[in-house]
Amino acid sequence: MAGDIRPIARESTAAIIARQLREAITSGVLEPGQQLGEAELAARFQVSRGPLREAMQRLVSEGLLRSERHRGLFVIELDPGDVYDIYATRAAIEHAAAVRIIRSHHTDAVAALEAAVEGIREAAERDEPRALSDADFRFHEVLVHESGSRRLSRVARTLFIETRMCLAALQHHYPDPASRVEEHAAIVEAIRHGDEAAAQSRIEAHMEDAVSRLAPGTSLRSGAAPTLSEGGMDIPG
């Protein structure tokens, strides 16, 4: 597996830029609401505006950037309603991933998840907040990835980025490391036992936890988000 050969022609320029931009947005270098000037960015990446615009378009369609015609591109701003929406949608996606793993009887997936939990445990013991956060994210990535669903993975990618934005932008209390390990382990436990209902409730509880820290006062179980999201799907007719 070492020195694995990969296609020589790697990513397209637009893809590279898009990735770096995503990184910048999640890390908080690009603040929510900030305008992104094409000329400035093009100069910084040392490319023309063409590839850069393509990367932008991609991020816009992913929902990370907001485009105002003849005005410019802006990093999206997340209100409490968005935080709720992100975590509620994540709960749905990750629940679906868990169900698929359960129904496919993939022991490999369970093993991978247990390894991910172990990673969280180690990071918790080392008491490194950054490593702990990374391990946490990695668990959820593994969960979705092991579902084997291309579309769940595709959806989750954007949601994870948005989650990182939440963490970077909002003040929040870090959860107790021990309970963090516990919650994830409980999810894996439910999956291993093939208990779909338990998996659902534990994933929802896990997300509920996060929302309560990030946006106190809103709850996944309470129903509608405080701010009704506009700009939803247009329904013709």
Place this chain on the structure above:
Amino acid sequence: MAGDIRPIARESTAAIIARQLREAITSGVLEPGQQLGEAELAARFQVSRGPLREAMQRLVSEGLLRSERHRGLFVIELDPGDVYDIYATRAAIEHAAAVRIIRSHHTDAVAALEAAVEGIREAAERDEPRALSDADFRFHEVLVHESGSRRLSRVARTLFIETRMCLAALQHHYPDPASRVEEHAAIVEAIRHGDEAAAQSRIEAHMEDAVSRLAPGTSLRSGAAPTLSEGGMDIPG
């Protein structure tokens, strides 16, 4: 509500092209696997390659187009595994939408859903397959839309397009109109009664039905899709 004023500056050119392209893909004008030449399309749309490429990028990130570097852009091809994946993901999304409607106690949403079911019933009685299909889609659009979730809507949009691709590309037996009305009505019924479990199982059964018609031999409950999807999320580290 009549003569509603809308922003004069409408969609961007790239958005218009993207929409038309989506339409062409779903209607089967652009066949799966077909290569899309930039120059040719640009000439057809009477625009430069710039805006056209932006539209393409958008469709690529939505997963409708597949980009091969220095080769070109191709309409994605759907194998039975994809059909399974699409409907399983839809089940997850629409289940989540139903749950949100239930927990928010939105009577408006239930009313909208009942209207949508009525639309299906009318189309079924008029015995117009096209109208029936449209009404069917509209029901699911309403379901997701009424959840009030921007992200569920965003995800569902692509999934609905992919569903249309399935219907256009694959041979399939049309369902009995009566049972079609029945299945949708049952879902609404579960939502009105606030029965999350019933909503879930009925939505899953509904999708199961569709999959069994489109890709016989694969089942939502059987676990893994016949062909494991490649190109899932890359997990770093």
Place this chain on the structure above:
DNA sequence: TTGACTCGGATTGTCGACAATCCCACACCC
């Protein structure tokens, strides 16, 4: 006949420049 090599055509990737549009500030009139 098979294999490798080369050349040509076609397509995509990238760039710089021009045109259209918008926002803001300032002067102007009622």
Place this chain on the structure above:
DNA sequence: GGGTGTGGGATTGTCGACAATCCGAGTCAA
């Protein structure tokens, strides 16, 4: 003083052309 109209400046939207890359046909030698 409040509202209106008009300029400047800056940004985005669009275009055509050039460069890089790839695929396939054709050629030649073993």
